[in-house]
Amino acid sequence: MTTEPQSHQGPDIAHVTLHNGLEIVVIPDHRTPVVTHMVWYRNGSADDPVGKSGIAHFLEHLMFKGTDKHPQGEFSDVVTALGGQENAFTSYDYTAYFQRVSREHLKTMMEFEVDRMTGLVLSDDVVDPERDVVIEERRMRTDTDPSAQLGESLASTLFTHHPYGKPIIGYMHEIEGLNREDALSYYRRFYTPENAILIVAGDITETEVVRLAEDTYGRIPPRGSKPERHRPREPEARAARRVVLADPKVEQPSLQLAWIVPSYMTAEKGEAEALEVLVQILSAHGTGQLHRKLVMEQKIAVAAGAWYQSTAVDRSRLMLYALPHPDGTLEALEAAMEQVVADLVAHGVDAKDLRRAKTRLIADTIYAQDSQSSLARMYGSALATGSTVRDVTEWPDAIEAVTAEAVQAAAKKWLNRRHVVTGYLLKDEAA
Amino acid sequence: MNDVSTKASLASRIQVVRSTSGIEAWLVEDYTVPLIAMEIAMLGGSSQDPEAKPGTATFLASLLDEGAGPYDSSAFHDRLDDFAIELGFSASRDQISGQLRTLARHRDEAFDMFRLALNEARLDAEPIERVRAQLIASVRNEANDPDAMAARAWFATAFAGHPYARPTKGSLESLPTITRDDLTAYRSKVFARETLKIAVVGAIDAVTLANELERVFGALPAKASLTPVAIAKPQAVGTRKVIDLDIPQSSIRFGAEGLLQSDPDFVTASVVNHILGGGVFSSRLFREVREKRGLAYSVSAQLAPFDHGPLHMGGTSTKNERAAESLAIIEAEIASLAQDGPNDEELDIAKKYLIGSYPLRFDTSTKLAGQLTHMQVENLGRDYMDRRNGLIDAVTREEATRVAKRLYGEGQLFVTVVGRPVGM
Numbered sequence: 001m002t003t004e005p006q007s008h009q010g011p012d013i014a015h016v017t018l019h020n021g022l023e024i025v026v027i028p029d030h031r032t033p034v035v036t037h038m039v040w041y042r043n044g045s046a047d048d049p050v051g052k053s054g055i056a057h058f059l060e061h062l063m064f065k066g067t068d069k070h071p072q073g074e075f076s077d078v079v080t081a082l083g084g085q086e087n088a089f090t091s092y093d094y095t096a097y098f099q100r101v102s103r104e105h106l107k108t109m110m111e112f113e114v115d116r117m118t119g120l121v122l123s124d125d126v127v128d129p130e131r132d133v134v135i136e137e138r139r140m141r142t143d144t145d146p147s148a149q150l151g152e153s154l155a156s157t158l159f160t161h162h163p164y165g166k167p168i169i170g171y172m173h174e175i176e177g178l179n180r181e182d183a184l185s186y187y188r189r190f191y192t193p194e195n196a197i198l199i200v201a202g203d204i205t206e207t208e209v210v211r212l213a214e215d216t217y218g219r220i221p222p223r224g225s226k227p228e229r230h231r232p233r234e235p236e237a238r239a240a241r242r243v244v245l246a247d248p249k250v251e252q253p254s255l256q257l258a259w260i261v262p263s264y265m266t267a268e269k270g271e272a273e274a275l276e277v278l279v280q281i282l283s284a285h286g287t288g289q290l291h292r293k294l295v296m297e298q299k300i301a302v303a304a305g306a307w308y309q310s311t312a313v314d315r316s317r318l319m320l321y322a323l324p325h326p327d328g329t330l331e332a333l334e335a336a337m338e339q340v341v342a343d344l345v346a347h348g349v350d351a352k353d354l355r356r357a358k359t360r361l362i363a364d365t366i367y368a369q370d371s372q373s374s375l376a377r378m379y380g381s382a383l384a385t386g387s388t389v390r391d392v393t394e395w396p397d398a399i400e401a402v403t404a405e406a407v408q409a410a411a412k413k414w415l416n417r418r419h420v421v422t423g424y425l426l427k428d429e430a431a
Numbered sequence: 432m433n434d435v436s437t438k439a440s441l442a443s444r445i446q447v448v449r450s451t452s453g454i455e456a457w458l459v460e461d462y463t464v465p466l467i468a469m470e471i472a473m474l475g476g477s478s479q480d481p482e483a484k485p486g487t488a489t490f491l492a493s494l495l496d497e498g499a500g501p502y503d504s505s506a507f508h509d510r511l512d513d514f515a516i517e518l519g520f521s522a523s524r525d526q527i528s529g530q531l532r533t534l535a536r537h538r539d540e541a542f543d544m545f546r547l548a549l550n551e552a553r554l555d556a557e558p559i560e561r562v563r564a565q566l567i568a569s570v571r572n573e574a575n576d577p578d579a580m581a582a583r584a585w586f587a588t589a590f591a592g593h594p595y596a597r598p599t600k601g602s603l604e605s606l607p608t609i610t611r612d613d614l615t616a617y618r619s620k621v622f623a624r625e626t627l628k629i630a631v632v633g634a635i636d637a638v639t640l641a642n643e644l645e646r647v648f649g650a651l652p653a654k655a656s657l658t659p660v661a662i663a664k665p666q667a668v669g670t671r672k673v674i675d676l677d678i679p680q681s682s683i684r685f686g687a688e689g690l691l692q693s694d695p696d697f698v699t700a701s702v703v704n705h706i707l708g709g710g711v712f713s714s715r716l717f718r719e720v721r722e723k724r725g726l727a728y729s730v731s732a733q734l735a736p737f738d739h740g741p742l743h744m745g746g747t748s749t750k751n752e753r754a755a756e757s758l759a760i761i762e763a764e765i766a767s768l769a770q771d772g773p774n775d776e777e778l779d780i781a782k783k784y785l786i787g788s789y790p791l792r793f794d795t796s797t798k799l800a801g802q803l804t805h806m807q808v809e810n811l812g813r814d815y816m817d818r819r820n821g822l823i824d825a826v827t828r829e830e831a832t833r834v835a836k837r838l839y840g841e842g843q844l845f846v847t848v849v850g851r852p853v854g855m
Contacts, residue, residue, distance in 0.1 A: 076712040083787010132725025139680040140748045252571035286508030302564040356512045363515030369464045371795045
């Protein structure tokens with residue numbers, strides 16, 4: 001704590017695999033005597049069986065319902081009594097569980113997590129009210145919010161065949177039909193040591209983590225192989241499509257343009273990095289091209305930005321969005337936004353913008369080192385989608401290597417207006 | 432007895448740094464990650480907005496990084512991005528806050544940009560109109576959001592006639608009327624060294640920081656001229672207000688008078704209210720409303736110790752057909768805590784959680800800077816970090832029962848509901 005480190009490469013990350021296939025990543029952070037303990041499973045909503053949308057997320061809820069050894073509530077009570085925090089989340093490609101506790105309680109967390117990886121017990125008495133909880137969650141997030149409903153339609157229009165088009169939480173009519181047996185068969189298929197990644201970040205060494213993990217996770221018998229994800233491949237898009245949602249509750253219209261683009265796993269070398277830089281150039285706060293042209297110069301939008309879901313198993317999505325100025329129309333804004341993209345494709349990016357985008361993206365990796373839970377999530381999501389520890393640690397170099405030509409080429413190849421999906425959120429004036 | 436000691440004194444890591452003219456900051460020096468985080472707060476916030484112009488503080492806070500000193504808005508943002516500096520300001524009901532995060536190697540540039548934003552924001556016509564349009568869009572965006580509607584209606588009714596009734600982010604009526612003169616008047620009234628609190632965490636030493644403090648804050652006026660704000664008690668307690676919105680779920684907001692942070696019972700009240708609805712799976716509301724009955728995904732309660740009208744409040748979202756049932760359960764739990772206080776087991780688990788999880792509140796530089804600023808604003812003293820867990824541990828069942836009665840009284844609430852609740 002007295003000298004500034006020579007470089008900013010970040011902490012030394014350890015990566016080992018137990019005999020039963022469970023992978024372990026250790027991220028040292030000795031500033032406070034706490035650890036973040038996370039288990040990631042390589043399955044998410046995109047692995048939900050057909051007709052059972054929402055099962056990955058529903059099971060995530062049910063994983064808090066106890067085992068023979070530790071009945072419902074005991075694990076949470078122990079975490080709480082130890083002053084720990086816990087939660088879980090489900091995404092398209094993974095499901096993860098975490099606790100944050102004082103370092104001396106790490107083994108206790110491991111014991112409980114192992115217990116529910118192998119011994120989940122479910123009865124209708126706990127499954128039924130929890131299904132109602134998920135139904136209320138869906139109502140809260142989606143069914144009361146026109147913008148979220150448009151987002152759902154936009155995704156299912158963008159992905160016509162691949163399950164990234166389905167909502168993580170599931171469709172209401174399918175959630176209503178999910179039962180105990182659905183949850184248990186999904187659990188038996190995916191909750192195995194070969195399919196799990198243990199991430200421990202915090203005030204602990206690799207040696208200690210491996211010793212504790214061998215003593216806990218190491219006792220789980222291997223299943224022999226990793227479960228396979230069976231996902232249909234999205235066909236090449238041929239058509240531009242338009243999704244319009246009009247609702248009397250909408251007071252602020254909005255516009256979105258969406259494309260299917262490569263993720264780190266499907267991209268050719270350097271292509272995903274080029275898309276990251278592209279999105280940064282388009283959407284950086286106060287300096288992005290969308291802000292500069294649509295908000296500052298043309299005054300046709302009041303806000304504009306972009307995002308790219310780069311960490312994914314299959315081809316993923318990139319979106320541009322904007323809120324129109326009260327004096328303008330969505331149609332004019334759409335044309336102006338397409339022009340920003342067309343200019344980029346035709347003329348490429350400015351050297352200053354490129355420099356700025358790289359500086360910011362690389363600085364973000366240093367800022368991330370300030371938070372052990374951010375680091376844990378960064379490594380967890382990367383490994384759960386098929387990247388390696390090395391991909392993450394060498395990411396700043398890969399970003400540094402992105403050229404202006406690569407950014408222009410990525411824009412030209414992927415942001416093609418011939419198969420863009422456009423979303424309009426409008427006020428329903430007739431209702 | 433719980434283990435309330437921490438291996439090293441947290442308070443002893445806090446240095447008090449003073450500039451030549453006496454500007455003070457709390458510093459935690461740490462070189463593990465090559466960055467510096469700073470948080471500042473000045474008293475005021477939206478409760479100092481002119482009566483007819485709610486949103487003034489938020490408007491000003493949003494404009495401070497939109498051009499300052501020699502840089503117009505574009506040049507200012509370019510410079511922030513060139514050095515990967517994160518800088519921003521915001522307004523709550525009682526405070527204006529500012530945050531800065533920079534890589535250690537861009538320290539000079541970062542503190543200089545913060546100095547410009549704080550002292551020399553230009554408030555040019557172009558960004559004023561642009562940010563106005565953004566703020567209006569954001570208000571429109573929340574116009575029919577059920578949670579936002581329930582909260583707005585709650586404050587508008589409970590604090591009618593008081594500054595807390597006015598929307599912090601302004602309204603469609605007020606935002607078009609706010610002028611540059613309103614913004615500069617607010618700035619000269621509120622921005623002052625008198626109420627300024629500063630915390631810095633990261634790769635910087637005390638001598639360097641003392642120089643930066645003088646440079647950044649030295650030019651601020653010594654005194655603020657705040658409009659006095661009366662202490663208000665929430666009105667309409669014991670009543671419900673239902674606002675019709677065509678959605679399948681009712682968003683419920685409830686609350687009543689709470690305790691000031693400076694109240695001698697505040698720590699005990701925070702333990703009691705944590706038992707009611709703290710963000711853990713063991714809280715009474717979580718168990719009764721969510722786990723046992725599946726009535727809601729989210730249900731919680733918290734203390735909101737506003738300077739001029741402290742509250743205890745909470746909320747949930749539940750399907751229209753069962754909204755009345757959810758509210759009845761919440762009211763029964765509050766009444767039961769008021770009547771009997773917590774039992775030994777739930778008091779013990781709450782204390783253990785609050786004690787054990789305290790370090791998780793400052794496990795990043797940004798969070799630590801936020802905590803250190805908060806401690807200064809609330810006048811808690813540097814040693815609070817070492818004392819705080821002992822205060823929690825000392826809460827007895829008798830004390831908790833007495834304070835539960837004081838906090839919840841007869842269990843009366845003012846409730847706003849947005850949706851189409853059946854039977855309400």
